[in-house]
Structures are given as structure tokens and as C-alpha cells.
Amino acid sequence: MAGMDKRSTAVVYAVAVSVIWxxxxxxxxxxxxxxxxxxxxxxxxxxxxxxxxxxxxxxxLRLDLxxxxxxxxxxxxxxxxYFLCENNGIALLTASESSLVIATIPVLTMLVERVxxxxxxxxxxxxxxxxxxxxxxLIVLPSLGARASSLPGFLYMGGxxxxxxxxxxxxxxxxxxxxxxxxxxxxxxxGLLGCIPFALAESSSWKGVGLTVTLNILYLGxxxxxxxxxLYVSAMDRLGxxxxxxxxxxxxxxxxxxxxxxxxxxxxxxxxxxGAVAIGGVYLxxxxxPTRxxPTRxxxxxSGRASAGGGAGKASVEGAAGRGASKGGVPELPR
Numbered sequence: 001m002a003g004m005d006k007r008s009t010a011v012v013y014a015v016a017v018s019v020i021w022x023x024x025x026x027x028x029x030x031x032x033x034x035x036x037x038x039x040x041x042x043x044x045x046x047x048x049x050x051x052x053x054x055x056x057x058x059x060x061l062r063l064d065l066x067x068x069x070x071x072x073x074x075x076x077x078x079x080x081x082y083f084l085c086e087n088n089g090i091a092l093l094t095a096s097e098s099s100l101v102i103a104t105i106p107v108l109t110m111l112v113e114r115v116x117x118x119x120x121x122x123x124x125x126x127x128x129x130x131x132x133x134x135x136x137x138l139i140v141l142p143s144l145g146a147r148a149s150s151l152p153g154f155l156y157m158g159g160x161x162x163x164x165x166x167x168x169x170x171x172x173x174x175x176x177x178x179x180x181x182x183x184x185x186x187x188x189x190x191g192l193l194g195c196i197p198f199a200l201a202e203s204s205s206w207k208g209v210g211l212t213v214t215l216n217i218l219y220l221g222x223x224x225x226x227x228x229x230x231l232y233v234s235a236m237d238r239l240g241x242x243x244x245x246x247x248x249x250x251x252x253x254x255x256x257x258x259x260x261x262x263x264x265x266x267x268x269x270x271x272x273x274x275g276a277v278a279i280g281g282v283y284l285x286x287x288x289x290p291t292r293x294x295p296t297r298x299x300x301x302x303s304g305r306a307s308a309g310g311g312a313g314k315a316s317v318e319g320a321a322g323r324g325a326s327k328g329g330v331p332e333l334p335r
Contacts, residue, residue, distance in 0.1 A: 022254025037087030047221025078167030079191020092153030099255030128285025138274025
């Protein structure tokens with residue numbers, strides 16, 4: 001961008017990707033009114049794989065046969081299972097509720113990292129975790145009392161969060177052996193293969209799609225999974241993973257605001273308060289990050305996307321949820 005230094009440009013990129021991913025919940029909500037959940041996922045990742053292939057071909061795409069099971073499993077978990085849960089959850093909840101629950105994934109990942117890898121957390125991180133989950137409680141309870149469909153919807157979203165953490169654990173060793181784009185491409189590819197049987201099982205519910213649904217599918221595949229990936233990686237290269245991941249706190253804010261303006265969604269006072277508490281807790285936890293007990297290698301996993309699965313970014317290990325990349329670069333807020 002003319003007249004802007006590299007850091008300012010990176011900030012613009014980070015804000016832009018937060019807006020893009022924040023709007024993804026709305027696109028899914030619009031598309032899911034016409035198409036079944038896994039049909040949307042399959043269509044989205046078919047587009048994403050085609051767009052990521054030229055980028056991936058710039059790297060060495062060779063995959064060691066010994067890593068094939070792990071690469072396939074991580075793709076199935078981070079794409080197929082994650083979006084099986086998330087898309088079904090969005091179908092039963094509002095876009096606002098869905099985004100606020102997913103926003104707590106960095107905290108969940110941080111706690112799992114503490115248990116699985118012995119990362120030392122500061123008191124501030126624990127306090128942020130408590131606030132984050134308390135905020136989710138304030139979001140969930142009013143909805144359960146108002147809509148019977150809310151319980152399975154929140155269970156689906158909880159399943160999505162768990163799937164993402166498992167995916168991150170599976171991806172951790174791969175990040176030490178493969179490039180960012182290569183991991184993202186292969187996981188998207190295997191995830192797409194996993195989506196296809198589910199989509200075919202939904203074929204009886206397929207309908208003709210109009211321009212609006214088509215544009216939303218393209219938005220998810222092109223902007224969220226491909227352009228968002230590039231923006232996030234570019235921002236991280238200049239700002240660092242920790243700083244860039246802080247911008248991800250804007251994602252649920254964008255989702256709630258846009259859902260209010262474009263979809264007419266309304267959250268009650270308790271849910272709005274819960275959202276503010278949850279986002280504040282995530283910021284408190286991720287801004288501090290864990291202290292490692294020893295040196296670490298560059299690792300795109302539990303570092304706070306994509307997603308080929310939804311966005312992307314790669315980073316060295318810099319602090320649990322505040323680190324920025326998972327999914328061979330996908331941030332901890334998968335979009």
C-alpha cells in the first residue's frame with residue numbers, strides 16, 4: 001500500500017482478516033437456510049483447495065508416507081469433524097451465539113497445552129480462562145430457557161471446539177517437518193475428501209441455489225479460506241504471531257455487530273454481557289500467554305485459522321492462545 005510502512009500495512013491486513021472471518025458466521029447462516037451443513041463444507045473446501053493448490057505448488061508438496069495417516073487424521077478432524085459440528089451448530093443457533101462460543105477456543109487450547117505439554121501459565125491466564133468460560137455460561141443459559149433447539153446447538157459448538165483442539169494436537173508434529181502452505185493444502189484436501197460422503201448423504205435435501213447462496217459459498221471458500229489465509233500469514237510475518245492473534249478478538253465483535261445489522265439478530269442483556277466477559281477473558285488469557293519451560297521449535301500448531309480449515313497463519317510457539325497459528329498456519333480461531 002503506497003504511503004504506508006510495512007507495520008501499518010500489516011495492521012490493516014490483521015483488521016481485514018478479522019472482519020472477513022467475523023462475517024463468515026453470517027455467510028454460513030445464510031447458506032445453511034438453503035443447503036445442508038456438510039454440502040456447504042464440501043463446496044467451500046472444493047473452492048479453497050483449488051485456490052490453495054497454486055500457492056502450495058511453490059513449496060515442496062511431497063508427503064512422506066509415514067506422515068500420511070497423521071496428515072489425513074488432522075485434516076479430517078480440523079475440517080470434516082470441525083465443520084460437521086460448527087455448521088450444524090450454526091443451523092440451530094444465531095450467528096452471534098455461535099461466534100461467541102467459538103471465540104473461546106484459544107483459552108481451551110491454552111489449558112490443553114498446559115496439561116499436554118507442561119506449558120507454564122501465569123495467574124493472569126488462569127483468570128482469563130475463568131472469565132471466558134463464565135462469559136460462555138451467561139450466553140448459554142438465557143438461550144436454553146428461550147429456545148429448545150439451543151441445547152443441541154451449543155453441544156455441536158462445544159464439539160467443534162473439542163475437535164479443533166484435537167486437530168491442533170495432531171498437527172503439532174507436522175509443523176516441524178512441513179511448510180505452512182503445504183500443511184494447509186493437504187489438510188484441506190483430506191478434509192474435503194472426508195466431507196464428500198456426508199454431503200452425498202444429504203443429497204435428498206439438495207435444492208437449487210440462487211445467486212445469494214452461491215456468493216456466500218464463494219465468500220467462504222475464496223475470502224475466508226484463501227485470501228484470509230494470505231492476509232493472516234502476511235500480518236504475522238510482520239507483526240509476530242502474538243500481536244497478530246490479539247486482533248482475532250475482533251472476530252466475534254464483527255459477527256455480533258454484523259448479525260445485528262444484516263440479519264436482525266438480537267442478543268439479550270445477559271448474552272451481550274456474557275459475550276463481553278468471554279472476549280475480555282480470552283484477551284486477558286492470550287495477551288499474557290504461557291511461559292515455556294524450555295526452548296521450542298517453530299510450530300504452527302497450538303499457536304493461536306483457517307483454516308485451510310478456515311483461515312490460516314503460521315507461527316513460532318509464542319504463547320498458547322495468543323500465538324496465532326494452527327492448521328499449518330491456521331489461527332486458533334478457525335475460520
